[in-house]
Amino acid sequence: MKRISAYIIILYGSVYLGCTRDKGPLIDCGPSPATFNNDILPIMITHCSSPPFASCHTWATDYGSIKLYVDQGSFQQRVMVEKNMPPVNNADSAPPLTEAELSKLRCWLSQGAPNN
Secondary structure, X not given: OHHHHHHHHHHHHHHXXXXXXXXXXXOXXXXXXXXXXXXXXXHHHHHHHOOOOOXXXXXXXXXHHHHHHHHHOHHHHHHHHOOOOOOOOOXXXXXXXXXXXXXXXXXXXXXXXXXX
8 A cells, every 4th residue: 555655646746747847937028928910020020021131031021930930949049049140240131139129039939929
């Protein structure tokens, strides 16, 4: 009987820890979370799809296309980790993202990148 109780405690502990493990840092989005239409789309248009800057990413105004890159992880990798998007080292480059824009992107991503 003691052996069964020990297994139950171990099983319960494993399930509990699996459900509560750290999912990464919490992002404080303030009183109004970032929305795709009001916050993210203007950033994407300014830095990714507007001539004369980065007109090579004309797809960056479509939620479905952006979400595909988010789901693949390449958006986060290039924009948030490598910080090489938008490129800022040539004459046709868009201006770099501001800290406020990066904060909005982090907030939106932490919400699961909703189409809101």
